[in-house]
Amino acid sequence: MSDPQPPGLPSRAAAYRVVRRVHAEDAWSPRAVDRVLRRSDLDARDRSFAANLAYETLRWEGTLDWALSRVVTRPLPAVQPEVLDVLRLGAWQLLYGVSPDRSAVGTAVDLARAEIGPQVTGFVNGVLRGLARERSRLRWPPADSDEGLGLKLAYPAWVVNEARAVFGGRTGAVLAAGNEAPGLTLRVVPHAERAARDPAGVLEARDALVDELRAAGLEASAGARAPESVRVPGGDPGVIPAVTEGRATPQDEASMLVVRALTWAVRASASPPGGAADIGGLLAGRRVLDACAAPGGKTTHLAVFGAEVTANDLHAGRSRMVGEAAERLGLSDRVTVTTGDAAALPLPPASFDAVLLDVPCTGLGVVRRRPELRWRRGPEDPARLGELQGRLLEAVARLVRPGGVLVYSACTWPMAETRDVIRLFLAIEGDRFSPIDVTPALGGSGTPVPGGHGIQLDPDRDDVDAMYLCALHRSSDAPRA
């Protein structure tokens, strides 16, 4: 968390506008950063400062609010939301930045005057001066309590409690890894015809992309887990020609591994499994349903591997995003986009060789990219979403043909959304579906989930988003009426 020679008001104003968008409009932070910075005329250093200050403020929101609530005399929810966001930006600088206190307070006051008005400057000044004074005397809860560890690592106490149940002694490491900026990862999009026939085409296209990015002065290397991945730390996808021309697309390796696992499972169901590297062509001509598809990352990956994909999403606007992604990457002829509730899709039973259910979830696995998510969820959400996920899984399972494959994935880790969903499903459908071991397709990453089925990918061990996945084979019986 560095803050060398802090830039001036314009970059702080940009950070403030990002935070406001996230809070007032429920915007996704990476999109808010993108929109605000696109409209600004900040130079590269100030842009980076603004983005970092916004992300840090969103990430540490609970801890900042805890500290602010020690010096604000009224309850924080009673503070004008715009003012509260200025206070949070200032508090982050007081608690974690390296600016002198006077400058941190002074710039927050300037920001309040410029963005809200002179009437609030006295309050902002008083609160932040109070925090600077009291900072070293704050009585933080014990660091081994859920609340204390949460405040120390920037998570709500309930998330710490859930994490302890899932990760045990690794809890601190997993939560800390969720605070590391992941950097940019691209998935190379080789020419689809070739990739569907020739697995080596994927590797050639990846190596060519690495060379191209390096020639452009970027630090680029092949990803360690998914063969089609390229790591570009510090890269801006908006200005990389391979991305703007549709030859690569931003995606975390964990998501790529879900499609790799599905491809592996289809192969394992069809014939004895071979090497993980030679699975590129195995979806050619397969009918695959991506039941919760937007924005289309996995759909387009499936299509590159030759699948005929039906890509569905609940919301028409989000379905459109899938169509646009397929168009951008030259894959429209392999993707049919639909809009509907995956719990009740008007599709004939047993009509797909494979179904991917990438569920709506708490998203705790992607907090590296969307730090605000941890504060948007509540302790009741894993069980509530787990119930929805179970219903969706049960509904789409009927669409898998006998001998076909069903893959369940969730970019999160609470057991209620991962192991328990599969456990309950198998309790009902265990005579028709059985788990498939897909570890050979995962490039050495992932940990089997204790006491159940499926694999958990984690940011601390695997340097990818935390993603749960479980592949199931449908036995070759007649479809149930």
Ligand SMILES: C[S@@+](CC[C@H](N)C(=O)[O-])C[C@H]1O[C@@H](n2cnc3c(N)ncnc32)[C@H](O)[C@@H]1O
């Ligand atoms: C985790 S995201 C999918 C990400 C996508 N598979 C990808 O890789 O780009 C979950 C998606 O499920 C959609 N969704 C939520 N409830 C749904 C439902 N009942 N039926 C279908 N889609 C749903 C959401 O709109 C969201 O786009």
